[in-house]
Amino acid sequence: MGPLDRVDLDLLEALADDHRATVVALAERLGLSRNTVQARLGRLERADVFGSFERAMSPAALGFPIQAVLSVTVHQAHLPRITTAIAAIPEVISAHGLSGQIDLLVRVAARDTQHLFDVDARILGIEGVERTETSLVMGEVIEYRIRPLLQMARGASARADSGRRER
Incomplete structure (x- = not known):
């Protein structure tokens, strides 16, 4: 898979905001067709962009x-x-x-x-x-997060797009 484009990054950011969003909800939010969102998600999944789809649970709630x-x-x-x-x-x-x-x-x-x-x-x-x-482990001081990396990737993508337009 090549570099992530603006649509990929928009989709990933929407998922970071609401990881339970349906394909239809993502399509509405981003102004894309359901088929486009479905195809993009499939491509991102095949490229191993997503980690485990297992829900994170508290070990303490399970007795640990x-x-x-x-x-x-x-x-x-x-x-x-x-x-x-x-x-x-x-x-x-x-x-x-x-x-x-x-x-x-x-x-x-x-x-x-x-x-x-x-x-x-x-x-x-x-x-x-x-x-x-x-x-x-005394406590989690920084939870797993991806948004700062998404913002950096968006900046890199914008710079690459700008460079291509200047040529």
């Missing part, structure tokens, strides 16, 4: 009020098998591969501190995991 981030150091040769084993642990909410001294950053949820200790022990028990360091 404690969240922690585990910095995991592994034996590199075992990384694919280790990530598969970590993905099988239900308390793991997300994991990111990193460059640098830490190999994986794993976010977990737990019922209490003993449960967190047990989750950490399961991760440490995976063959090839060398060590973990656990940090409790």
Whole structure:
């Protein structure tokens, strides 16, 4: 997929405003046909523009009020098998591969501190995991957000459009 154009960015911004908007509502808001919106959404989805469509839920509401981030150091040769084993642990909410001294950053949820200790022990028990360091999540100070990037992309798109018109 090439660069996002103004219509793509308008559509993404509308979805950022109301992620539950229907195709019809998006079409009305943007002054586009339903078919155009449907086609654009399909193209954006095939290009992996969208992340998971799973609704974000509060682990605390499900009985897991404690969240922690585990910095995991592994034996590199075992990384694919280790990530598969970590993905099988239900308390793991997300994991990111990193460059640098830490190999994986794993976010977990737990019922209490003993449960967190047990989750950490399961991760440490995976063959090839060398060590973990656990940090409790005290609160989310910046929620997941995309709007600042959309605004930057819109500015880049406008500059590119301006440059094409000047030629």
